[in-house]
Amino acid sequence: MAKFYGIGIGPGDSELVTVKASRLLGDLDIVYTPEAKKRSKSLALSIAEPYLSEQLEIKQRHFPMIASLDEKKKQWEAIAAEIVEDVQAGKNVGFITLGDPMVYSTYSYLLDILKEDIETQTIPGITSFTSMASELGQPLTMDEESFAVVPATTDVEKMDAALRLHDTVVLMKVANHLDVVLPLLAKHQLLEQTFLVSHSSSEKQIIMKGVDKLAPDSKLSYFTTMIVKKNVL
Amino acid sequence: MAKFYGIGIGPGDSELVTVKASRLLGDLDIVYTPEAKKRSKSLALSIAEPYLSEQLEIKQRHFPMIASLDEKKKQWEAIAAEIVEDVQAGKNVGFITLGDPMVYSTYSYLLDILKEDIETQTIPGITSFTSMASELGQPLTMDEESFAVVPATTDVEKMDAALRLHDTVVLMKVANHLDVVLPLLAKHQLLEQTFLVSHSSSEKQIIMKGVDKLAPDSKLSYFTTMIVKKNVL
Structure with a gap:
């Protein structure tokens, strides 16, 4: 069954990704990445790159960093709705975060919205x-x-x-x-x-x-x- | 060149080992594991097992948990001397720890003794x-x-x-x-x-x-x- 995966990809070295994360990254149909910080975007994707399949669709979305909490939530809700649609269409969807998804990551907000509607799984990463x-x-x-x-x-x-x-x-x-x-x-x-x-x-x-x-x-x-x-x- | 590796193997699931740890575990000639707690010993080895080579030599050693710090240090120094001898003989030697080697592990003591004499590398693990x-x-x-x-x-x-x-x-x-x-x-x-x-x-x-x-x-x-x-x- 299609699922949404929040995947921690560790601090920078592609080899510090877990075996589980490397396997799941290879199974993804779509990956969402933040484009708010140009540097962190390319960094996260380049860490995950050795494990990604050639058919993978990359969806870069804007996750605002400095806007008010209400503004941010509106943005996350729009992205969450798109993710729910993708998963319900049978796609395995991933969101990759530097380090660990549960330590200072916007992923937590996204998970909180998504978990009511679709199956989710979070994979820890090296902090x-x-x-x-x-x-x-x-x-x-x-x-x-x-x-x-x-x-x-x-x-x-x-x-x-x-x-x-x-x-x-x-x-x-x-x-x-x-x-x-x-x-x-x-x-x-x-x-x-x-x-x-x-x-x-x-x-x-x-x-x-x-x-x-x-x-x-x-x-x-x-x-x-x-x-x-x-x-x- | 032969080295000593301190390898974090994560919380329990063999797939939560990093790609780097899985590769280095396969390259080890000798692994040292504590036998102080029978349960944690078998747990650490069973997590690492899918990645270990068939030629691997397993050296179970006694790492005392409750003795005085002086007593403990004496034990660690004896084990450290054995490890130095193995590495100097050209063997890749590993010490595996549950979770991360830098979070509540006796590995830190061992590393402190070893690092003067041989090349060491520590691989983080999921906590x-x-x-x-x-x-x-x-x-x-x-x-x-x-x-x-x-x-x-x-x-x-x-x-x-x-x-x-x-x-x-x-x-x-x-x-x-x-x-x-x-x-x-x-x-x-x-x-x-x-x-x-x-x-x-x-x-x-x-x-x-x-x-x-x-x-x-x-x-x-x-x-x-x-x-x-x-x-x-």
Whole structure:
């Protein structure tokens, strides 16, 4: 029976796609991808490419990123209606997301609308932060430790509290927030125990061990994440 | 050149191994697996099995779980010395871990000893909690939200603070701590917004939506995790 698949394709390296995702990608008749960010669009498709069938139809749709929640929902509902139509016509339809579909992805909104009408399945993917930890050889968490994942777009008090509470804190989307993040790390005396990775697991990967030399006005890619560790191995 | 590979094999389903892990598993000459927990040993090997070569040598070694840190280190150093010898003799050696090697795995200790002497590479795996979120169709985190991963073996004040601070909290290893965890969730009025999964993505998988009916003396498997969500979709 035709189904809708939400497929996590991992952080960048096509080989970090799961065996299940690679199989399902090959079975898709249609794939929907966001075209909002030109870079992330081509990135997601290029990661999935080795597994896609030649007959695959690619439908690029506009998923607005900055509009109001109401505006966004209207757009998603239009795309969802199109997906329901495709699946009810017997097509296997996929939506591919960088990293994992359940971690900071617009997929969640789409799934919430679709699941009432058609059969859906979500396939987890490798997250950018676990991939980073492997590259760095630094555990995210061990034994009784805890860790948190916090977007640098949130308020500074929340980041501050997370840095007090947890042994490891992953700070996502730091690129445009270095003016807030760097002084906060300095206050906690954690600048030297912070790892920065840009474009995890891809050819463009940048790794920094310690951000004490990083200027607050540095130009970093949108795909930049910090791992702040109280206990560096 | 021969190498040591730390390979995450995901939460239980052999298809949730990455393409990279499946390829490297097939290239291994020797695999080391812990025999401390009889169940987890057979589980890890059975997940990896479809990808292993027929010539593979399996070395089961004792990784103590409850001994003192000094005792444990002594054991790891003995195993590390054996691994170094194997790699220096030209063998590709692997260590497989459930989920991800950088999230609550003894692998980190082993890596820390080994990396001085031989070439090492770590391959990330799907974590139990992202797999759970996909199964449940519930995002771990969206937009400005944050989430934390906290073991129920830590002190109750830390779990309490995490539940106050974050939108989603993953509580690991809850099986023997229900007497502490359930009253805490009741205090936060989150019992009905807590999802429980045991044996994620395997045939024995158990899913509960809401733990308000769960008795504090329930017998649960060691592989039981809760996802506590303030904003259920």
